[in-house]
Amino acid sequence: MMQPEDIKQMIEAGLPGARVSVTGDGHHFEAEVVAREFAGKGMLQRHQLVYRTLGTKMGNEIHALSLRTLAPDE
Amino acid sequence: MSIQDKIRQQLSSDKIVLYMKGTPQFPQCGFSAKAAQMLGACGAKFTSYDILSDPEMRQGLKEYSHWPTFPQLYVNGELVGGCDIMTELYQKGELQKLVTQAQG
Numbered sequence: 001m002m003q004p005e006d007i008k009q010m011i012e013a014g015l016p017g018a019r020v021s022v023t024g025d026g027h028h029f030e031a032e033v034v035a036r037e038f039a040g041k042g043m044l045q046r047h048q049l050v051y052r053t054l055g056t057k058m059g060n061e062i063h064a065l066s067l068r069t070l071a072p073d074e
Numbered sequence: 075m076s077i078q079d080k081i082r083q084q085l086s087s088d089k090i091v092l093y094m095k096g097t098p099q100f101p102q103c104g105f106s107a108k109a110a111q112m113l114g115a116c117g118a119k120f121t122s123y124d125i126l127s128d129p130e131m132r133q134g135l136k137e138y139s140h141w142p143t144f145p146q147l148y149v150n151g152e153l154v155g156g157c158d159i160m161t162e163l164y165q166k167g168e169l170q171k172l173v174t175q176a177q178g
Contacts (some may be wrong), residue, residue, distance in 0.1 A: 024082040043162065044155050051142050058142035063145075064105060 002061045007054065014053025016050045032068040039071040047065075077134030085151040089176040090120035093135055094145040097124055105157035109145040110165045146164040149176050 001010045004022035007034045008027055018035035031050070046069035051058045058065065085091055092112070092156075098101030098110040102124075113120050125144055127130040136142050139153045147154040149172050154160065163169040 001146075042154065043159050046138055047159065052140075054142075059136065059144075070100065 002029075002057065004029060004045040007031065007057075007062065007065070010055075011053045015049065017025060027063045029042070029062060030068075031065060032070070033074075034070045034072055036072050039073075043069065049074050077130055078138060079136055080131070081125075081138050085148050088121040089150055090118050090173065091148040092120050092145055093121045093125050093131075093148075094122055095124070095126050098122055102126055103144070105143075106145045109147060109157050109160050110146070112160055112169060113147075114161065116164070118173040119177060140162045149173075 003026075004024050007024070008020045008031075011022075011031065011033060012018060015033065015035045015037055020031065020033050022029055022031045026042055026057055029056045033050055035049075040051075045070060047067050050067055052071060054062065054065075080089055082117060092109060093124070094101065094106035096105075097158065101107035102109060122124055123131065125135065132144070135146060139146060141153060141156065143156055145157055147156075152164060154163070154172065160169060164170065
């Protein structure tokens with residue numbers, strides 16, 4: 001079963017330099033991600049960037065991941 | 075007709091489309107239920123599709139939108155997002171604006 005730590009590492013690997021915090025119960029997770037790649041992007045694109053770092057896990061082992069995505073200056 | 079064509083056809087024949095788990099009356103997932111409720115609260119007349127009854131559609135949508143989970147809301151053929159983006163838009167009154175413009 002996925003652990004918050006696993007998700008944190010995958011996001012950090014996919015968005016180098018991002019500050020990531022993840023909590024969750026094994027199926028439903030919440031994550032806050034601060035990354036410079038988000039600057040100037042809308043919510044949808046930001047979430048897609050995070051989902052891309054999780055590959056096939058999203059929608060399978062990870063049933064739900066609610067996201068707070070911020071650029072460094074927000 | 076390929077799955078991608080079928081999706082394009084569905085998205086071009088209705089202004090507001092919700093792909094969800096189950097139906098608005100019998101949602102099979104809390105997030106899908108919440109998405110349908112928010113649309114109802116905005117007075118949206120929307121078409122919903124149950125992706126649990128169509129695994130091929132479910133996979134096709136993930137590729138079509140690069141969005142791996144459900145529900146997925148589309149307005150005027152454009153992906154708006156999943157449950158948490160809908161919730162944030164709803165709280166800011168922006169989901170209501172989207173619905174009103176689309177149905178205007």
